[in-house]
Amino acid sequence: MKKKLTPFVCLLLVLSMLLTACSQGKQTGATGENPDATEAASKDVKLTFFNTSAEVNAVFENLFKKYHELHPEVTIELIPTPIGGAQLEKFQSLLASGNPATIANLDPGTILQYKDKFLDLDAEKSKYEELTKPGAVEGALLDGKFLGIPWTAQGYGLLYNKRVVEEAIGGTFDPQTIKTRNDLESLFQKIEAAGKAPVMLHGADWSLGAHYLGLTYSLQSNSVDENRKFVEGLKDGTASLADNAPFNGLMDTFDLLKKYNARSKDPLVADYNKDSADFAKGDAAFYFMGDWTWAVIGTLEGRDDEFGIIPVPISNNPEDFGNTQIAYSEPKLLAIDNSGSTEAQQTAAKAFIEWLVTSEEGQNAIVSQMGLSLPYKDVKVKGTNIIADAVTQYVDQSKVLNIGVINYLPQDYWAKTGSSMQKYLVDVIDRKGLIDEVQAYWASQAGK
Missing domain, CATH: 3.40.190.10 (Periplasmic binding protein-like II)
Known part of the structure; x- marks a missing residue:
């Protein structure tokens, strides 16, 4: 005969079952029987x-x-x-x-x-x-x-507004026809005669010091290691800018850009957005800048539709290194x-x-x-x-100037030498003064 359970015993059994369930619930959480949540938290x-x-x-x-x-x-x-x-x-x-x-x-x-x-x-x-x-x-x-x-x-050089150039020359512009400084000046003269500013030169120290003057260190050779040796020569005095053909050729071209600069009346204002916008809308035919300026140009209303790029020619010999290559990095x-x-x-x-x-x-x-x-x-x-x-298109044709030497230059080189380039731009110093200041900067880096 089965014994009948009293209400008290029943209560004990219920409490026991509840405690066991709670215990098992805690154990489940501790041992990770919900593996997805635990694994996600750990990762x-x-x-x-x-x-x-x-x-x-x-x-x-x-x-x-x-x-x-x-x-x-x-x-x-x-x-x-x-x-x-x-x-x-x-x-x-x-x-x-x-x-x-x-x-x-x-x-x-x-x-x-x-x-x-x-x-x-x-x-x-x-x-x-x-x-x-x-x-x-x-x-x-x-x-x-x-x-x-x-x-x-990114690549940089002389950007051009195709409409402005072609209106000035009265026909189709072939960028491959510009292989020398004389070619560029002849084109600038035609553009000026048509009533347009031939070129926009941005006056900021980063543009003048890093992008323009900085070409000097990459134009010495197509070898980054050789270009690094040239910079070391500037530091220890065994290399001189005064008799360096790529540097002087580059600066002769800079003089040309100065002469035909759309900002010649106030060249140091250096309003990047305005310069980019004015070029894009046709106020200047060329612009010394890089493809990164599309971040400004691409969103403009009323801009022109076709743009291109040519290298900065540094001599009147079309075979010279740099005349047919754009800077690329x-x-x-x-x-x-x-x-x-x-x-x-x-x-x-x-x-x-x-x-x-x-x-x-x-x-x-x-x-x-x-x-x-x-x-x-x-x-x-x-x-x-x-x-x-x-x-x-230049990259695919291997017509690029490797500017990798800049990776090894001091962090302040562009600001310091860019300041000297700004002085040269506004004729505070002449070519000799520019050379003296730039070489003094490099001499200060000797042993660093």
């Missing part, structure tokens, strides 16, 4: 991105949001820098605080200066050699090391921190960068939204940057 990683391409901060922020949608475990925070601001100082302060950015979009020279702080990407090198156009990875090497992944390429590289980032952050950073340069979303942002060129073989997106397309 969550936050990256920071230091950006010196300040004009495209918003584009990068949108990319980070998109990547987070695709990879919820990865969050990327932008560390912006202002256009023309103290970018290097901000980067240095992050290092000094022990809180460096995981990924840094920097000039190659800055990466070289702080090479011990960045991850050696040699294990990634062969992959990117397959993905990029010939020479892209080689051009990104710094002292032989692969420390930064190329993500954009990978001005920014993506480097990964190795001074304070975890292995998980470094792995996530590598994955993001590869996605950025190979995915349709990343390529669309770089090519269409930023208006830049990708030095990659399989670019799925057609860009709208007409000037970048013109640069690509």
